Amino acid sequence: MKTLAKLLTAAALSTALLAGPAFAAGKAKNAQDIDFSFEGPFGTFDRAQLQRGFQVYKEVCSACHSADLLHYRNLGESGGPEFSEAQVKAIAAEYEIQDGPNEDGEMFERPGRPSDKFKAPFTNANEARAANGGAYPPDMSLITKAREGFHYPWYVSPFIKMWTGNGGPEYVHAVLTGYSDPPEKEAANAPEGKSYNAYFAAGPWISMAPPLSEDGVEYSDGTKASVDQQAKDVAAFLAWAAEPKLEERKSLGLQVMIYLIILALLMYLVKLKLWRDVEH
Amino acid sequence: MSGHSTYEPKNPVAKWFDKQLPILSMSHDFLVFPTPKNLNYLWTFGGILSMCLVIQILTGIVLAMHYTPHVDMAFNSVEHIMRDVNYGWLIRYIHQNGASMFFIAVYIHILRGMYYGSYKSPREILWILGVIILLLMMATAFMGYVLPWGQMSFWGAKVITNLFSAIPFVGDWVVTLLWGGFTVDNPTLNRFFSLHYLMPFMIAGVVALHIWALHIPGSNNPTGVSVKSGQDTVPFHPYITMKDLFAAIVFLILFAFFVFYKPNYLGHSINFEVADALKTPEHIVPEWYFLPFYAILRAIPDKLGGVLAMGGAIVVLFFLPWLDTSRVRSAKFRPIFRQFFWLFVINVFILGVVGANPAEGWWIIVGQFSTAYYFLHFLVIIPLVGMIENPKPLPASISESVLASQPKGEPAAQPAE
Numbered sequence: 001m002k003t004l005a006k007l008l009t010a011a012a013l014s015t016a017l018l019a020g021p022a023f024a025a026g027k028a029k030n031a032q033d034i035d036f037s038f039e040g041p042f043g044t045f046d047r048a049q050l051q052r053g054f055q056v057y058k059e060v061c062s063a064c065h066s067a068d069l070l071h072y073r074n075l076g077e078s079g080g081p082e083f084s085e086a087q088v089k090a091i092a093a094e095y096e097i098q099d100g101p102n103e104d105g106e107m108f109e110r111p112g113r114p115s116d117k118f119k120a121p122f123t124n125a126n127e128a129r130a131a132n133g134g135a136y137p138p139d140m141s142l143i144t145k146a147r148e149g150f151h152y153p154w155y156v157s158p159f160i161k162m163w164t165g166n167g168g169p170e171y172v173h174a175v176l177t178g179y180s181d182p183p184e185k186e187a188a189n190a191p192e193g194k195s196y197n198a199y200f201a202a203g204p205w206i207s208m209a210p211p212l213s214e215d216g217v218e219y220s221d222g223t224k225a226s227v228d229q230q231a232k233d234v235a236a237f238l239a240w241a242a243e244p245k246l247e248e249r250k251s252l253g254l255q256v257m258i259y260l261i262i263l264a265l266l267m268y269l270v271k272l273k274l275w276r277d278v279e280h
Numbered sequence: 281m282s283g284h285s286t287y288e289p290k291n292p293v294a295k296w297f298d299k300q301l302p303i304l305s306m307s308h309d310f311l312v313f314p315t316p317k318n319l320n321y322l323w324t325f326g327g328i329l330s331m332c333l334v335i336q337i338l339t340g341i342v343l344a345m346h347y348t349p350h351v352d353m354a355f356n357s358v359e360h361i362m363r364d365v366n367y368g369w370l371i372r373y374i375h376q377n378g379a380s381m382f383f384i385a386v387y388i389h390i391l392r393g394m395y396y397g398s399y400k401s402p403r404e405i406l407w408i409l410g411v412i413i414l415l416l417m418m419a420t421a422f423m424g425y426v427l428p429w430g431q432m433s434f435w436g437a438k439v440i441t442n443l444f445s446a447i448p449f450v451g452d453w454v455v456t457l458l459w460g461g462f463t464v465d466n467p468t469l470n471r472f473f474s475l476h477y478l479m480p481f482m483i484a485g486v487v488a489l490h491i492w493a494l495h496i497p498g499s500n501n502p503t504g505v506s507v508k509s510g511q512d513t514v515p516f517h518p519y520i521t522m523k524d525l526f527a528a529i530v531f532l533i534l535f536a537f538f539v540f541y542k543p544n545y546l547g548h549s550i551n552f553e554v555a556d557a558l559k560t561p562e563h564i565v566p567e568w569y570f571l572p573f574y575a576i577l578r579a580i581p582d583k584l585g586g587v588l589a590m591g592g593a594i595v596v597l598f599f600l601p602w603l604d605t606s607r608v609r610s611a612k613f614r615p616i617f618r619q620f621f622w623l624f625v626i627n628v629f630i631l632g633v634v635g636a637n638p639a640e641g642w643w644i645i646v647g648q649f650s651t652a653y654y655f656l657h658f659l660v661i662i663p664l665v666g667m668i669e670n671p672k673p674l675p676a677s678i679s680e681s682v683l684a685s686q687p688k689g690e691p692a693a694q695p696a697e
Contacts, residue, residue, distance in 0.1 A: 250541070
């Protein structure tokens with residue numbers, strides 16, 4: 001009976017595993033795997049990296065990309081970049097936020113507060129398109145969960161992705177560092193104003209010009225701001241932005257797992273004792 | 281629960297109460313309910329499923345307190361739960377993965393019934409109620425998946441509701457009714473939310489009937505031989521409750537693994553993008569638990585045909601008790617059926633893979649072959665095997681089979697294979 005139970009469980013689970021490859025591999029190239037600190041069952045974010053990543057987002061990405069689901073206060077919350085309260089206030093105050101209406105019925109601008117949402121670069125989608133040659137720069141809040149950097153054949157995908165995940169942060173890194181000259185075949189029909197990027201999901205032609213440059217930002221912690229480093233940092237920051245409770249989840253998960261395993265063991269012993277005198 | 285209860289409360293207040301509302305004697309009868317002593321762990325999934333339903337309802341009630349069923353706000357309200365509600369991420373991940381766990385458990389439960397012939401007389405009604413629960417679960421899960429209003433939510437809703445337009449004469453009217461308009465929009469989301477909240481309570485009601493119907497003949501068991509005497513049974517409590525509790529906790533370990541370590545593994549990346557009516561995803565795929573049925577739907581080139589085949593794949597289960605011609609319940613004593621059973625399981629698994637992949641090239645042919653085999657299993661193989669097969673001799677009773685399988689007092693039960 002035990003073998004049967006195992007077989008059935010295996011069958012049911014394998015079916016479950018197949019939900020993963022629901023999306024067939026696209027044409028985009030597989031992103032390079034990166035050993036991020038937040039991977040694995042015990043992984044946590046690297047605070048310094050998140051702070052550097054935020055700097056890249058703020059100084060480069062946020063010129064076009066919004067992050068509507070984030071508030072400035074999130075930057076100071078535990079499990080994130082953990083800026084100090086004073087730093088969070090200073091960051092928020094750099095932005096002019098529209099508020100109102102006041103007593104006279106007028107809208108007015110005031111310095112941002114930690115409770116404000118990240119200020120979006122454009123007021124609406126049409127404005128964003130108009131400013132970017134017709135292409136809409138997507139919101140960055142969930143980008144590492146909405147994109148997949150890894151594509152494998154259907155018969156291995158669910159098993160590999162169980163360990164590697166979908167490669168969302170890797171995708172961000174790959175797109176940022178993946179600009180290249182187009183292959184000769186494609187160079188002839190290059191669309192006006194677009195760049196070639198083999199990692200771009202809707203590519204290979206991308207409207208975003210290469211956004212990062214060597215030493216494009218100046219890190220205060222002395223880290224060399226290579227393009228690769230900036231891309232990794234901002235990918236980590238966006239991974240946190242998409243899953244801000246990741247650390248809380250894993251640490252609670254560990255406690256729950258230990259508790260359940262001990263409890264299961266105890267229950268099994270009780271069950272054994274209870275059934276000892278019954279022939280079954 | 282047949283017959284009058286023999287329970288007499290001793291306490292005078294309990295006596296007075298029980299005479300007017302016999303809840304005490306009913307609970308007592310549940311606790312002492314004689315249950316075959318040779319049940320294996322596959323019989324624990326009934327209890328696990330009750331637990332799943334309770335978990336889904338409790339987490340769902342809390343989620344509904346924070347969720348906004350409006351096309352402009354639904355997506356962000358779910359993210360608000362994930363980010364700003366205390367332990368909202370936990371409640372939401374439990375609910376989201378709970379749906380998958382529910383289906384893992386229900387599919388094992390159903391396959392157990394098919395293997396050991398639990399649908400056969402005198403348990404046909406019990407089985408039919410179970411199939412009704414499955415249908416309600418599918419409707420509930422489908423509508424629940426629409427609520428976060430991501431890309432796959434929206435396009436899944438569009439594809440599935442559109443299927444109803446294939447129904448002759450009333451199809452378009454039905455689709456308009458489902459949508460509450462002329463496309464999937466705010467009224468659709470509103471009614472799906474309302475129904476998603478209602479249906480779990482309908483499930484709970486049918487579960488009550490399911491358990492009631494179980495308590496008339498009592499549980500089937502791995503030998504399929506009916507209970508002959510008190511020797512064959514143990515009281516439900518503490519023997520079965522304890523075993524179920526242990527199994528439920530083991531199941532929770534699997535559940536917790538997904539919730540805490542792989543919360544989005546069973547979902548779709550593209551559902552982290554807000555629904556956009558102008559942007560069709562490259563591949564529209566349902567959740568994993570619908571994939572075999574999705575494959576059957578797409579196997580038939582004709583829309584109405586596909587819908588009928590998909591519906592038929594469930595409806596055929598209602599007739600299983602009468603399609604099976606064998607006198608013997610358990611596959612343990614049915615050497616030929618047993619092999620076909622595993623072929624059926626493998627075939628459903630293949631259908632799942634087909635459903636997950638785009639309908640092109642070889643997948644179409646494999647899907648059509650597997651779909652044909654699915655129906656062949658129920659409509660031809662099961663009736664025929666029951667007539668041709670020569671079952672192995674049955675044990676005289678449960679007790680005898682238990683003794684026979686324990687030559688040197690070893691506690692382990694024999695594997696079915």
